[in-house]
Structures are given as structure tokens and as C-alpha cells.
Amino acid sequence: MSTDPMAPSRHALARGIFGGVALFLVWELVARGFDLPSYILPAVSEIVARIWTARAALGNAAAYTLGESVAGYLLGGAIGVGLALCVTLVPPLRKVIVPAATAVNSVPVVAFSPLILLWFGMGMTSKIVMVAVAVSFTMFVSALAGFDRVDERSVNLMRSFGASRAAILWKLRLPTALPLVLSGMRLSTVRSLIVAIVTEMLGAYGGLGWVIYQAVVVIDFVQVWAAIFIASLASLAFFGLVSWMERRLVFWR
Amino acid sequence: MMTRPQTDFTAAEAAMTDTAEPILDLRTLSKTFGEVKALNGVDLKVQPGEFVTVVGPSGCGKSTLFNIVSGLEEPDSGSVLRFEGRSVMARDLLGKVSFMPQRDLLLAWRNVIDNAILPLEIEGANRAEARREAERMLPEFGLAGFAKQYPHELSGGMRQRVALMRTFMFKRDLMLLDEPFGALDALTRAMMQRWLLDVWSEHRRTVLFITHDVDEAIFLGDRVLVMTARPGAIKLERKVDLPRPRGADLVTSPEFIALKRDLLDAIEEESMKTFGPNAH
Numbered sequence: 001m002s003t004d005p006m007a008p009s010r011h012a013l014a015r016g017i018f019g020g021v022a023l024f025l026v027w028e029l030v031a032r033g034f035d036l037p038s039y040i041l042p043a044v045s046e047i048v049a050r051i052w053t054a055r056a057a058l059g060n061a062a063a064y065t066l067g068e069s070v071a072g073y074l075l076g077g078a079i080g081v082g083l084a085l086c087v088t089l090v091p092p093l094r095k096v097i098v099p100a101a102t103a104v105n106s107v108p109v110v111a112f113s114p115l116i117l118l119w120f121g122m123g124m125t126s127k128i129v130m131v132a133v134a135v136s137f138t139m140f141v142s143a144l145a146g147f148d149r150v151d152e153r154s155v156n157l158m159r160s161f162g163a164s165r166a167a168i169l170w171k172l173r174l175p176t177a178l179p180l181v182l183s184g185m186r187l188s189t190v191r192s193l194i195v196a197i198v199t200e201m202l203g204a205y206g207g208l209g210w211v212i213y214q215a216v217v218v219i220d221f222v223q224v225w226a227a228i229f230i231a232s233l234a235s236l237a238f239f240g241l242v243s244w245m246e247r248r249l250v251f252w253r
Numbered sequence: 254m255m256t257r258p259q260t261d262f263t264a265a266e267a268a269m270t271d272t273a274e275p276i277l278d279l280r281t282l283s284k285t286f287g288e289v290k291a292l293n294g295v296d297l298k299v300q301p302g303e304f305v306t307v308v309g310p311s312g313c314g315k316s317t318l319f320n321i322v323s324g325l326e327e328p329d330s331g332s333v334l335r336f337e338g339r340s341v342m343a344r345d346l347l348g349k350v351s352f353m354p355q356r357d358l359l360l361a362w363r364n365v366i367d368n369a370i371l372p373l374e375i376e377g378a379n380r381a382e383a384r385r386e387a388e389r390m391l392p393e394f395g396l397a398g399f400a401k402q403y404p405h406e407l408s409g410g411m412r413q414r415v416a417l418m419r420t421f422m423f424k425r426d427l428m429l430l431d432e433p434f435g436a437l438d439a440l441t442r443a444m445m446q447r448w449l450l451d452v453w454s455e456h457r458r459t460v461l462f463i464t465h466d467v468d469e470a471i472f473l474g475d476r477v478l479v480m481t482a483r484p485g486a487i488k489l490e491r492k493v494d495l496p497r498p499r500g501a502d503l504v505t506s507p508e509f510i511a512l513k514r515d516l517l518d519a520i521e522e523e524s525m526k527t528f529g530p531n532a533h
Contacts, residue, residue: 151358153354153356153358154358154360156320156323156325156354157352157354157358158371158375159324159325159347160323160324160325160347160348160350160351160352161348161371161372161375161376161423162347162348162349162375162376163375167375171360171371171374171375172360175360175362178362251362251403252361252362252403252404252405
């Protein structure tokens, strides 16, 4: 039943690791073989060595960025699912909320960043808000599709058993929507980190985006690459954790 | 226009059924959806413990009839709906009648036991007790050893038995079964019919059973009702005087064949109204 190409599987994981190792090998050979300067392409070994020496700073930056991402992710997820629930329970709201949400989403979320930075400052709050804005729309769309999958005949069956609206919501609507809500959550992990990092590059007091920005200013491209590596590791870990949760919770697929 | 049911009841039987209090009593029941009249003056009495089957051409409003009796839809004003001797609104019947729709509608995230106890859970019963009771019922429903299986691990026939078990666990005197075996292959269906009769004789509930299969209607029922084409009403009512318990050989007996011919003629006549050259 699962036709989602992004759906996780052990096979894909093995292929991914193999592909990564192969890429790093070619990269190392090209960088060393052509003796490329580090502002064009530093060798992988050089980047890894930098990650080790700068581990404390990079670790703090990663924790900072992940903190923003996860907070924004949870907030955005709650807003998206909450809105979808409102639209489902009060159908007339659909005509108001769906166009408004689409209008907000039709502009790349980064376009809002100067305003968000102005309103919420340079600290973590502005990043959390940006991530929440970006994630909430994806989650709204996925959750709405999930709630729309509820079979009216099942609702009628539960009504014939004398079920209240709350019981129908809890025992039927929410579990029916769960698979699509969780696949939306999985897809939103990567997006939340990207938005957090990009916003940090526009103005922040810490985080991986801020580290990248600072390193570019002092022409330290090995540091830029080290931060990028850490960002992709963090992103993979976040994605992996949510995928694992999804597999555990939606066992019936 | 009123369509009076033609009956072949003897006077004595008619007198008997009049004195007993019917569990369900519908009089001039009508239902209109916008421009479309789905039901037009349905008159129907069901006695406690009776197994009544309803056949009719497709789109004759059988499902609308069930939706009203299960409380999901209100009939048009002027319809009389009496349940257990009291005049009621359709919505008063929500939670009072155990209804089984055509599809099994099992919940994918619940195993066999938890699907079966869903109505008890909604009633607020103790979940552990309900589970124990369901465990005891599994063998009777041919589901022994399948307590922890999930719907996607079961065959169509088994899923249907889980749905039936769920309907039986919702202990109501009146059961509405809407083509429960419609999606099954002929062999499984014949086995399920005999099995249903066994379970029914065990539990003695009143059953109102919709089907479009005349053999099934006669094989199962104490009484068969034929509905007219849309707008639906009761066209013909025949008592099935065949002995119980009923076996597979019954369907080739002369009485069965004669009854089947009568019923098929009536259904054919109604189907022609929908599909024939004079259909409007």
C-alpha cells in the first residue's frame, strides 16, 4: 500500500550509506588529486578533522539550531493539525481557512524573514516562528487530507452504536488521519532545519546558519563545510527518528 | 398512492400476529431527498424473534429504510415509526438497534477483539470485561486463535465474521443486516448463511436482513418482503413455511423452488419498471 518514494526502508538505508561512502571517496580523490584550494573544495578528511577540533563550538551550534527547529516543528505541527481539525469539525470554515493558508504558502517562507526578524528579534524566537510558519502549512495540508479520508459509513456505524461526536473524533477520525499526519511530520523534519539555518544566516546570535555566515566572512571554507556536514547529520537524525516513530505507530500499513 | 402488501397469511395467523406486540412497526413510512422520493409508504411489522428478509431491485430504497430504522435519518413527516410499542423519532433509535452495514468497516488499527468490542466501549463498558466476553465468543464465530490479528491479515469471510460478531456483541433485540454477504464468493456465502442461522438460533435476536439474492432471502427468512422499484414500498410479503434447521439441500426442494418463482416474478416486474423500454 505504501507508494511514497520517501518512505523509509532498510534497503534504502543500506543504499544510502553505500552512496555516501562512494561520494566521499570520489570527493577525497578529486580534492587531493587535483590539489584543489580549500575555498573551492576542501578534502573530506580535512573537513572531518575540523569537525573534531571545532567539536565543542559545532556541537553547541547544532544543539541551538536543533532546539529552534524542534520547537518550531512541534508548534507548527500543532497549528497545522489544529486548523485541519477545526476545518473538519466546522465545515463552513474550510472556505475561509484553505484560501488564506494557500495565500500565505504561495510566497516562499524566507520572504517573510525580514519582518519576522523585526517583530521577534535576532534570538531563537524568530527562528521558531519561521519554522512554525513553514511547517504548519505542510501539516495542515497533510492532516486535512487525513481527516478527509474518514469514511462517512464508518461515522454512521459509530453513530448507530450511540457514539458522541467526541467519541467519533477520538476513536475514528484521529486514528484514520494518523498515517497522513505522520508522513507530513516526516517530510517536515528536513524543511524545519533548512528554514532554521537560512533564517540564522540572515541574523542570529548562534546556530549552524550563524556559524556558516561567520565562516564565510573570514573566508574559512573548511568551517563552512564542517557546519554543512553537521547540519546534514542533524537533519538525517531528525528524519530517522520521526520515520522510526511513524513505523511504530502506523503498523497496519 | 398506497401499495398494500398482498399476503398469503391465513386468517388464524393474521389474528395471532395482531395480538403479539411487534418490536418494529412502520406505517406509511416515506422519505424524500430533494426531488427524489426514495420510500413511498412502507408498511412493515416485525415480531420479536422473527427473521425477516427484504429483497428488491437495486436502488429501491432498501438502504434508506435501514438508515431510518437505525436512527441515521429522519423519515418524512406523516410517517409512523413505532419501536417496542412506543412511537419514536428515528434519532431515538441511535444506540438502540444493532446495525451492520454492507462493508465490514473494521478499524485497521484495532485487532479482532478490539474491533468486536467497539460498541461496548462506546457504551462505556469495562474494557477488560468486554475483551473477556469477546474471547469467549471467538470460537462460535470461527475466529478462535485470531484474537490478536489485524483486519489486513484476515480473509474477506473472516472480516465479515468479525463485523457480525461486533453486531452481536452490541446486544440489542433488533439487528439490521444490510447485505452482509454481498461481497463474498458463492461458496463462502453459502457457508456463512448456514452459520448465521446457527448463531441466530443460539442468540434468538430479531433480524431484519437486506439482500438482493432471492435464494438467500428464502433460505434465511421466516418471511420475505419484496420491495417495489423506487420509490420503494412493500410489494409482496410471503411467509416461508420451511422447517428449521435448514440445510443446503433445502434450496432444491419443490416448496423452495415454487416460492422462489413467485418472488422472482415480482422482482422481475419491478426491475422492468427501472430498466424496461417504458421507464421514465
